[in-house]
Amino acid sequence: MLESLLWRKPRQQNPDISYDDVFHDLSQxxxxxxxxxxxxxxxxxxxxGQAYExxxxxxxxxxxxxxxxxxxxxxxxxxxPVARLKVSKSSQRS
Numbered sequence: 001m002l003e004s005l006l007w008r009k010p011r012q013q014n015p016d017i018s019y020d021d022v023f024h025d026l027s028q029x030x031x032x033x034x035x036x037x038x039x040x041x042x043x044x045x046x047x048x049g050q051a052y053e054x055x056x057x058x059x060x061x062x063x064x065x066x067x068x069x070x071x072x073x074x075x076x077x078x079x080x081p082v083a084r085l086k087v088s089k090s091s092q093r094s
Contacts, residue, residue: 009057010050017050025049033069040069 010017030045043066047055055062 005058010053013057014053017053022050022054025051026054031063034066041066042069 010022025048028048032043034041034043044063047062
């Protein structure tokens with residue numbers, strides 16, 4: 001159902017949009033959990049190509065670029081389907 005909606009809606013707004021291009025561009029959207037000292041954030045990659053058009057067509061905003069995640073005590077990171085990248089503030093350049 002979602003796939004058929006993504007097929008119809010973008011083409012209604014812009015007949016030149018290619019279904020294959022939209023899905024290819026959406027497949028490049030990834031989420032990564034980043035641990036910065038004791039805080040954990042969920043980040044996403046940049047939207048490329050026609051990916052924004054897919055969100056716009058179905059009336060949704062793209063996910064925010066970064067958002068804090070609940071503490072591991074309440075939601076174990078191991079249960080999230082994302083890669084982890086640990087960054088220490090002391091290792092960052094100023």
